[in-house]
Amino acid sequence: MTTAPTTDRRPIALDFPRLLTGSGPGYDEHLRTLGPLPDHRGLIEEVERSGLTGRGGAGFPTARKLSAMTPRGVVIANGSEGEPLSAKDEWLLRQRPHLVIDGMLATARATDAKQLHLVVGPASEAAARQAVGERRDARGIEVTVTQERFVSGEASAVVHLLTSGDALPTDHTVRLTTRGLRRKPTLVQNVETLAHIGVIARFGAAAFRSVGHPADPGTRLFSITGDVQHPGVTEAEGGTPLRSVIGVASPRSVAGVLVGGYHGTWVGREALERPLALPTMPGAIPAGAGILMVIGEGTCGVRTTAEIAEYLAAESAGQCGPCVNGLPALAELVARLAHGDRNHGLVGEVERMLTLVDGRGACHHPDGTARIVRSAMRTFAADIEAHRHGHCLAAR
Amino acid sequence: MSESLHIDWTRCRGRGVCVELMAGLRRDEWGYPVVVGGGSDLPIAPGEREAAEDAVALCPLLALSFRPSSAA
Numbered sequence: 157m158t159t160a161p162t163t164d165r166r167p168i169a170l171d172f173p174r175l176l177t178g179s180g181p182g183y184d185e186h187l188r189t190l191g192p193l194p195d196h197r198g199l200i201e202e203v204e205r206s207g208l209t210g211r212g213g214a215g216f217p218t219a220r221k222l223s224a225m226t227p228r229g230v231v232i233a234n235g236s237e238g239e240p241l242s243a244k245d246e247w248l249l250r251q252r253p254h255l256v257i258d259g260m261l262a263t264a265r266a267t268d269a270k271q272l273h274l275v276v277g278p279a280s281e282a283a284a285r286q287a288v289g290e291r292r293d294a295r296g297i298e299v300t301v302t303q304e305r306f307v308s309g310e311a312s313a314v315v316h317l318l319t320s321g322d323a324l325p326t327d328h329t330v331r332l333t334t335r336g337l338r339r340k341p342t343l344v345q346n347v348e349t350l351a352h353i354g355v356i357a358r359f360g361a362a363a364f365r366s367v368g369h370p371a372d373p374g375t376r377l378f379s380i381t382g383d384v385q386h387p388g389v390t391e392a393e394g395g396t397p398l399r400s401v402i403g404v405a406s407p408r409s410v411a412g413v414l415v416g417g418y419h420g421t422w423v424g425r426e427a428l429e430r431p432l433a434l435p436t437m438p439g440a441i442p443a444g445a446g447i448l449m450v451i452g453e454g455t456c457g458v459r460t461t462a463e464i465a466e467y468l469a470a471e472s473a474g475q476c477g478p479c480v481n482g483l484p485a486l487a488e489l490v491a492r493l494a495h496g497d498r499n500h501g502l503v504g505e506v507e508r509m510l511t512l513v514d515g516r517g518a519c520h521h522p523d524g525t526a527r528i529v530r531s532a533m534r535t536f537a538a539d540i541e542a543h544r545h546g547h548c549l550a551a552r
Numbered sequence: 553m554s555e556s557l558h559i560d561w562t563r564c565r566g567r568g569v570c571v572e573l574m575a576g577l578r579r580d581e582w583g584y585p586v587v588v589g590g591g592s593d594l595p596i597a598p599g600e601r602e603a604a605e606d607a608v609a610l611c612p613l614l615a616l617s618f619r620p621s622s623a624a
């Protein structure tokens with residue numbers, strides 16, 4: 157049985173190990189298990205056939221981004237993991253760094269990129285530097301540590317970090333693959349996406365697709381937190397029902413699950429049989445960056461959302477007026493819902509504020525904040541109604 | 553190709569003339585322009601091109617620019 161320990165999280169058993177099977181953290185062990193990285197011809201076509209999509213949250217087809225690159229560009233591995241509920245990228249960087257490096261090298265070769273950057277959170281710095289130092293073919297990889305801020309992992313913020321030292325999103329009207337770091341074509345890819353490329357470069361698209369669902373092939377890493385007995389990182393096939401993914405973390409009871417993290421979607425108990433996958437799969441709950449936060453019957457979803465909204469408002473990078481003004485106003489309204497404000501117009505006021513912040517920022521932070529609040533209004537409608545009448549359904 | 557007027561929110565400080573120049577913009581409670589259809593890009597209606605050019609030229613913070621409507 158393979159286990160996936162993360163810092164200060166207890167290990168949990170794996171249903172389906174692939175990225176998580178024994179190939180690291182040391183380079184010797186990696187080579188012993190997987191052999192050297194082949195000099196893969198036609199990697200972009202192979203990635204295309206694999207159906208791999210980005211694991212940083214947006215689920216964009218990876219091959220399309222690779223094909224958009226022109227020669228002499230930049231490959232950036234995004235291990236920023238600004239989302240506090242996420243643990244998978246740190247786990248990968250500390251336990252399987254050589255799979256990520258394999259993915260970076262194979263991608264750089266396939267796109268004829270000349271510069272390689274590995275951006276990591278402070279907790280993964282030592283592991284990342286050690287891994288890069290262990291192999292000759294990784295000498296061109298520059299490791300940069302990002303700031304711990306929710307939005308620091310947004311693609312333009314990662315590029316900005318490398319030019320200015322500050323991980324702040326910028327307004328970009330053209331794609332980064334067209335004009336990115338110092339105006340060069342730039343590919344920003346989540347570290348898990350790159351680890352999957354490392355697997356595809358070795359074993360091919362068919363092997364990648366041999367598990368998962370045709371509409372969501374391969375595996376995904378999930379970070380499971382909240383009211384569970386064994387929080388941690390697990391790996392599951394694309395299209396696995398929510399119930400079996402959270403099952404490995406042993407939740408005591410389930411009142412709701414936040415899927416996709418602080419920018420994600422709340423679902424209720426009735427969604428437990430739905431598959432976690434790309435939004436294009438019928439009936440799926442969008443897996444996003446694989447974050448699952450479980451709340452048990454004693455936890456109020458509205459209160460939890462109010463706390464998250466307050467956190468997200470404070471994490472605005474302070475650059476865009478509608479985000480700076482709108483997110484605190486929205487958080488304040490959600491707090492009133494949580495604390496049993498009986499004002500009849502409150503729900504309507506929340507809805508008005510949601511439309512006022514949605515899509516009005518240089519990055520998707522306002523949109524993501526609107527998404528979680530909107531899903532809370534839907535999923536916890538009965539709780540909101542109870543609050544208005546002075547009760548809380550979660551209180552025992 | 554159809555074009556949009558793009559607002560760079562990192563530059564915009566609100567309370568500008570753009571809202572008076574473009575029919576598709578109004579002002580929110582903090583003074584920032586609101587695109588009537590939502591988002592950060594106002595599709596430029598036929599006959600509004602000149603007004604849009606004025607808005608771009610008159611924005612003191614260079615927060616407005618033209619971009620093709622299809623771009624993400």
Ligand SMILES: Cc1cc2nc3c(=O)[nH]c(=O)nc-3n(C[C@H](O)[C@H](O)[C@H](O)COP(=O)(O)O)c2cc1C
Nearest residue numbers: 210211212234236237238309310311345346349520
């Ligand atoms: C506010 C915000 C924060 C983000 N944080 C991260 C992050 O920490 N790590 C990450 O890989 N992607 C993050 N993303 C997504 C990136 O912008 C980008 O889509 C991703 O790194 C692309 O890689 P992928 O295609 O492999 O997923 C964030 C996006 C937003 C809007």
Ligand code: SF4
Nearest residue numbers: 473475476479517519
């Ligand atoms: S939308 Fe908010 S978080 Fe994003 S760049 Fe603007 S101020 Fe920063």
Ligand code: SF4
Nearest residue numbers: 564565566568570611
């Ligand atoms: S004129 Fe420029 S700075 Fe002023 S509100 Fe309009 S876009 Fe913003």
